[in-house]
Amino acid sequence: MFQNILDFVFGRLKPSDFVHDPIMAGAGFAMVGALVLAVIGLTYFKKWGWLWRNWITTLDPKKIGIMYILVSVVMLLRGLADALLLRAQQASNDAAGTLLSSDHFQQIFSAHGSIMIFFVAMGIIFGIFNLIIPSQIGARDVAFPFLNSVSFWLFASGMILINAPLVVGEFSTAGWLAYPPLSELQYSPGVGVDYWIWSLQIAGIGSLLSGINFFVTIIKMRAPGMTLMKMPIFVWSALTSTGLIMFAFPILTATLGMLALDRLLGMHFFTADGGGNPMMYVNLIWAWGHPEVYILVLPAFGIFSEVVSTFSGKKLFGYTSMVVALLAIAILSFTVWLHHFFTMGAGADVNTFFGIMTMIIAIPTGVKVFNWIFTMYRGRVRFTTPMLWFMGFIVTFTLGGLAGVLMSVPPADFQFHNSLFLVAHFHTMIVGGVLFGAFAGFAYWFPKFTGFTLNERLGRYAFWNWIIGFLLAFIPLYILGFMGATRRLDHYDPSMGWQGLFIVAGIGVAIICVGVFFQLLQLGYSIWKRNDNRVGSDPWNGRSLEWSIASPPPEYNFAVIPTVTTRDEFWELKKKKRASLLKPAYEDIWLPKNSGLGPIIGAFALAFGIAVIWHMWWLVVISLIGVIVTMIIRLTSDNTEYKLTAAEVAKHELKRGIV
Amino acid sequence: MRSVVEETAIQEKKTLGFWIYLMTDLILFASLFATFAVLRGQTAGGPGGHDLFDMPFVLLETMILLTSSFTVGLAILGSNRGYKKQTILWLIVTFVLGAAFLALELSEFSYLAAEGNSWQRSAFLSAFFTLVGTHGLHIAIGLLWLIIMVIRLVKFKFRQTDLNRLALFGLFWHFLDVVWIFIFSIVYLIGGMA
Numbered sequence: 001m002f003q004n005i006l007d008f009v010f011g012r013l014k015p016s017d018f019v020h021d022p023i024m025a026g027a028g029f030a031m032v033g034a035l036v037l038a039v040i041g042l043t044y045f046k047k048w049g050w051l052w053r054n055w056i057t058t059l060d061p062k063k064i065g066i067m068y069i070l071v072s073v074v075m076l077l078r079g080l081a082d083a084l085l086l087r088a089q090q091a092s093n094d095a096a097g098t099l100l101s102s103d104h105f106q107q108i109f110s111a112h113g114s115i116m117i118f119f120v121a122m123g124i125i126f127g128i129f130n131l132i133i134p135s136q137i138g139a140r141d142v143a144f145p146f147l148n149s150v151s152f153w154l155f156a157s158g159m160i161l162i163n164a165p166l167v168v169g170e171f172s173t174a175g176w177l178a179y180p181p182l183s184e185l186q187y188s189p190g191v192g193v194d195y196w197i198w199s200l201q202i203a204g205i206g207s208l209l210s211g212i213n214f215f216v217t218i219i220k221m222r223a224p225g226m227t228l229m230k231m232p233i234f235v236w237s238a239l240t241s242t243g244l245i246m247f248a249f250p251i252l253t254a255t256l257g258m259l260a261l262d263r264l265l266g267m268h269f270f271t272a273d274g275g276g277n278p279m280m281y282v283n284l285i286w287a288w289g290h291p292e293v294y295i296l297v298l299p300a301f302g303i304f305s306e307v308v309s310t311f312s313g314k315k316l317f318g319y320t321s322m323v324v325a326l327l328a329i330a331i332l333s334f335t336v337w338l339h340h341f342f343t344m345g346a347g348a349d350v351n352t353f354f355g356i357m358t359m360i361i362a363i364p365t366g367v368k369v370f371n372w373i374f375t376m377y378r379g380r381v382r383f384t385t386p387m388l389w390f391m392g393f394i395v396t397f398t399l400g401g402l403a404g405v406l407m408s409v410p411p412a413d414f415q416f417h418n419s420l421f422l423v424a425h426f427h428t429m430i431v432g433g434v435l436f437g438a439f440a441g442f443a444y445w446f447p448k449f450t451g452f453t454l455n456e457r458l459g460r461y462a463f464w465n466w467i468i469g470f471l472l473a474f475i476p477l478y479i480l481g482f483m484g485a486t487r488r489l490d491h492y493d494p495s496m497g498w499q500g501l502f503i504v505a506g507i508g509v510a511i512i513c514v515g516v517f518f519q520l521l522q523l524g525y526s527i528w529k530r531n532d533n534r535v536g537s538d539p540w541n542g543r544s545l546e547w548s549i550a551s552p553p554p555e556y557n558f559a560v561i562p563t564v565t566t567r568d569e570f571w572e573l574k575k576k577k578r579a580s581l582l583k584p585a586y587e588d589i590w591l592p593k594n595s596g597l598g599p600i601i602g603a604f605a606l607a608f609g610i611a612v613i614w615h616m617w618w619l620v621v622i623s624l625i626g627v628i629v630t631m632i633i634r635l636t637s638d639n640t641e642y643k644l645t646a647a648e649v650a651k652h653e654l655k656r657g658i659v
Numbered sequence: 660m661r662s663v664v665e666e667t668a669i670q671e672k673k674t675l676g677f678w679i680y681l682m683t684d685l686i687l688f689a690s691l692f693a694t695f696a697v698l699r700g701q702t703a704g705g706p707g708g709h710d711l712f713d714m715p716f717v718l719l720e721t722m723i724l725l726t727s728s729f730t731v732g733l734a735i736l737g738s739n740r741g742y743k744k745q746t747i748l749w750l751i752v753t754f755v756l757g758a759a760f761l762a763l764e765l766s767e768f769s770y771l772a773a774e775g776n777s778w779q780r781s782a783f784l785s786a787f788f789t790l791v792g793t794h795g796l797h798i799a800i801g802l803l804w805l806i807i808m809v810i811r812l813v814k815f816k817f818r819q820t821d822l823n824r825l826a827l828f829g830l831f832w833h834f835l836d837v838v839w840i841f842i843f844s845i846v847y848l849i850g851g852m853a
Contacts, residue, residue, distance in 0.1 A: 143672045208683060216676045220668070250683045254690035258789065267778050267785035268703070269694065275701030275782035280694060287690075590661055632807060 011615035012191070017169045021104060023085070028166040057594040059145040060555055062449065064152050065130030069442075071159055072123030075115050078163065080516060082112035083509055087473075091506035093499050095491035105490040106173035107192065111162070113176025114196060118203055119159050121296045121430065124438040126155070126207070128299065129214050129238055131449060132441075135546035135553060136232045138223025138562045143216040145592040146634060151210040153602025158203025161609045165195050169613075172196035175488070177285050178259070180270035180278045185263050191613050194263065198609040201256045204249055211245030214238060223545070225564035229323070232544040232567075233316055236323050237302025240330040241295050247334065248291035255284040264612070279344055286337040294333040296430065298326060300437025301368060304393060307386045307440050308372050310540050312379030315568055318371040325364035325371075332361045342410045343417050351410040358408035365401060369394065384540075385459035389440035392467045393432055400428025403478065421481025424474045431470060439466075439519075444540065451551045452533040458522035465515030473508025476501035543571040550656050556589045556644060559653050586646040586653070593642050597634045601627055670823050677827045681834050684797075688838050691790040692845060699850055701782035708783070708850035711776060713767075717847045720763050721839065727756035728836040735829045738822055746817075746825075747809060753832070754805045757798055764795050787846060794842060797835050804828055 020028060042048050055063060085108055089100045100108065130148070134141060142148050165171040172192040174183040183193045218239045222231065231239075258269040259281065268274030270281040309316040316322065338346060338354040372394065381387065403425040407413050416422055447453045480501050485492065492498055526533060538547040548570045549557055566572045604626035611619035634640075644652075661669075699708070734749035768788065771777065778788040808828060811821050 143676060212676055212679050212683065215679060216672055220672045220675060246679060246683050247686060250686035251690045254687045254694075258691075258694065258785075261778075261785070261789060265778060267789070268701075268782040269698070269785050269789075271782075273703070274780075274785075275698065275703040276785075277697060277701065277782065280697050284690060284694070590665070628803075636807065636811065 008618065009616065011611070011617070013168070013614045013616070017191075018167065020166070021101070023100070024104070024166055027081070031163060031166055052596075053594065056599050057149075057596045059149050059592040059595060059598075061130040061134055061142050061145070061148060062553065062555075064148055065127045065132075066449065067152060068123050068127030068130060068155070071156060072120050072127060075119040075123065075159060077516070079112055079116040079120055080513065082108045082115070084513065086112065087502075087506040087509045089490055091499070091503045093491055093494060093502070097490075100490065102490050103173060106175075106488070107165070107171040109488055110172045110175050110178075110192075110196065111165075114172075114200065115162060116430075117176065117292070117296075118200055119155075119162065121434050121438075122203070122207055123155065123159075124434070125241070125296060125299050126151070126210050128303070128438070128441055128445075129210070129242075132445060132546060133214060133217060133235060133238055134221075135448075135549060135557050136235050136544050137218060137221060137226060138545050138558060138564065139217065139221040140557045140561075140589065141221075141592065142213055143220060144213050146595055146598060146640070147209050147213050149595065149598030150601050151206040151213065153599045154206030154209075154605055155203050157602045157606035157609065158199040158201075158206065160606055161195060161199035161202065161613075164610075165192065169195065177289065179285075180259065180262070180276075180281050181272040183259065184271050185266075186271065186273075194260075194613040197256050197260050197263075198613055201253065201260070202605050202609055204252050204256070207245060208249040208253065211242040211249065215242040215246060218242070223562050223564050226569075229320070230564055230567045230569075233305040233319065233322055234299070234302035234544075236326055237298045237305070240326045241298040244291045244295045244298070244330055244333065248288045248295065251284060252288040252292075255281065255288065258284075260612075279341075282341055282344070283337070286340045287334070290337040290340065291330075291333045293426075293429070294329055297433045297437075298329065300393075300434045300441075301326070303437045303441040303444070304372060304390050305368075305375075306544070307390050307444050308375045310444070310542055311382045311384055311387045311390075312376050313382075313541070314375055314379040315543070315571075316371070317374040317377075318367075319567065321367055322371055325367045328364040329361060332357060332364070336361060339408055339413070341417075342413045348410075355408050355410045355413075359405055362401060362405050369398065384443070385454070385456060385463060386440040386444040388460065388463045389436045389443070392463065392470075393436040393440070396428050396432030396436070396467075396470065400425055400432055403428065416481060418486050419481035420477040420485045420487055423487045424477035424481060427474055427477075431474075436466075439463075445546075447535050447539045447551055448537075448546060449552050450530070451535070452526065452530040453535055453539055454526045455522050455529070455533070458518050458525060462515045462518035462522060465511050465518060469508045469511030469513075469515055471508070472511060473505050476505040476508070480505075538570075541574075543568040545570055548573070554652055554656070556591060556649070559586055559589075559649050560584045584653075586649045588646055589644040589649055590641045591644060593640055595634070595640070597630050601630050604630065666819075673823070674827070677830060681830060684834070685838070688790075688793070688841075691786070691793060692841065695786040695790050695846060695850070698782040698786040703781035703783075705781045705784070706776055708787075708847070709852060711771060712847050712851040714847070714851065716763070716767065717843065720760055720767075721843050723756050723760045723763070724836060724839050727753045727760065728833055730756065731829050731832045735825060738817070738825055741817075743812075743817055747812060750805060750809050750812075754802060754809075757802050757805070757832075761795060761798050761802065764791065764798075768792070787850075790846060791842060794835065794838055797838075801828070801832055801835060804831070 042051060055067065058064065085100060086105070089105055092099060094100070130142070133139075162171075169191040172178055172183070172188070172195060174188055174193055174196070178193055178196055181187060183196075218231075218235055258267070261267045262269050262271060262276070268276040270276050270278045272278065305316055305322060335357045336354055338344070338350065339358045342351050342354070372390070403421070407416050407422065407425060443454050443459055480498055483496070483498065483501075485496070485498050535551070537549060537551045539551075540547075545562060545564075546553075548562065562569065604623045607619055608623035608627070611617070611623055730749045730753045734746045734753060737743075737745035737749060768791075771784075776784060778785045805828070808821065808825060811818075812825070815821060
């Protein structure tokens, strides 16, 4: 009887699920400890109200963007710790499992991949969208501010779920894409795959909503006069990226949903028995997965385009061809998914089609690389840290891109499939493309949102450690791939002669860690010495509208919405030296009121995730009702906005003018 | 209050956003349709569509749903012309038809499950229940939306914001109708062939 009640309340959760091996327990304790410290600190300094009013309930995209970036940075450290463990295991070739057992090793590589893609790269992309897009298109807000908050809190819920296995239960051992039939109940009966499914599902729905939100923002909220071909190139990259999100993420939602139904209700979509088809899953997940690669990298292209033209003091070379290239990549990205599994056996004709389409993508990408180089050509290049990241990117991206073209040849791919060559390839693209882009963007736009620049010297140290460590970490993997080393090995026969290269790769990751240490030091030092680095609103002699407003920008961004006449509007204005002698005509501004309902929906989503993972069916019902009721409350409530009168705006502007 | 120009701009954003949401939902359905098409023959020795589907019953379901799409159109026409009573009346008729459709679908599901042909029987039935069930889930959400909307229309005497939402609801309901026509054709007509 008592046991029945316990089973009803806690589902399949048992006290033993909290017991972990030392490494995981250590990570779990560190995480819980940090949370406890944060709670004590907030209580001691009486900051709960401040946190709730200024951050948790905010609908200001700039603050939501900063929260995205914060979460991503923490998750980057988590993913890096995972990478360190993986590299240590492979470098030591520890067959006995004294460091990591096979099972733990598998959990770590699954977590590393999932976290890096969904909670680092996606988080950074949405963070930068939130921070930059409204101010670059001359808007005060995004199209749907409340939806934006919901998106963020769903992302945060997913993040908590994917880290929860450190404390309770276990994570998936089925790799970052959880191919069935391994990820089916028959072979993975534990909670691991369920953690993977629901953290991605919840965060993925947030991403989909965010994609719709920014697409509508860009289409409908540009400043008067800003035609599509006058948009800054970063906005173009965001438009194509969000377009891809709208097409790709519903496929992910459906696919994860079907895998979940297989596991929860005993369906047979992807099972080995009952007529299920595991390759259907692989096709579906890559129909989302390949566009996802471009969802991540297109905004990075946009950042680099902004950086290279600003720091070369020139307009971007070949703007129109850049736009065409973005659109071409976006469309082609849906025609190449099968190159992730040429070995499926679809036949020579199908493989040839997908091989050729993959090679064609290299053309618009090559156009972009040449455009960036021509932008630098005869420009007055300033070698600041964003520019260093850009040049590091050009080198690594070209290297990785060539490796990609090599793999797009189906017969060659039969050799490279699932080898470390592939691992090296996609890390070169995602680290060298997305992450370097994010670092460049971080250094470039940091002064816009804080009012002071990052320390240049420490930034250079970080860059050089990163680029050297990066090449040391991944070039050996290309070689190992040629030597036949497959991915996801926790040990190998010493006679293969691989260990030396694995040790070099491990040293590379250690050097990357030094780079990350310098980045954290740079951030801390720059904040500490912020009064030495105070800059005005336009520290880099920028070209687009975000540099025309104060740093940090007021909540309403633009006191007066600008009228745009040219592509590099702010740059042209500066050339004409047309200072605003006219008294600006302020008008009333409507801004969204804070709302606690976004985080509440996130909390219910988190409860739903926990409930469905641990089979606490009562909580599934309650949390679903909670989500629905909260949404109805929001949709039926009035007075969600407040007015800032023209006089108040004038007062704000005047105050900042004096300060 | 905001100016009329601003209100129009906000409504335009909402309409575009809702259209885009519908398109993303369509892709979700497309994934389920593709899965159904692939798994249609995978009956694992169990019954196929030809053995299970009762065509006159499905035709009845289809007619009810199509009629509800017609009545929601009448409601929106009525609201455009300011005929409040007719709007409410047609919305209630829409609700009744939608609820009847859902009840029929659930009875079909429970009949299949009772006969031992549940979603666990074969990949074909998994795909069938998921695709048709996802549509049914949308209908259920639409019915909830309808209840709240009727209450608000009556309570607030046809405010513009509620009328705008009524137009969006119309889009949603027609969209579900279009999806159902594809379910009728692909799942029941083609899937029901021997």
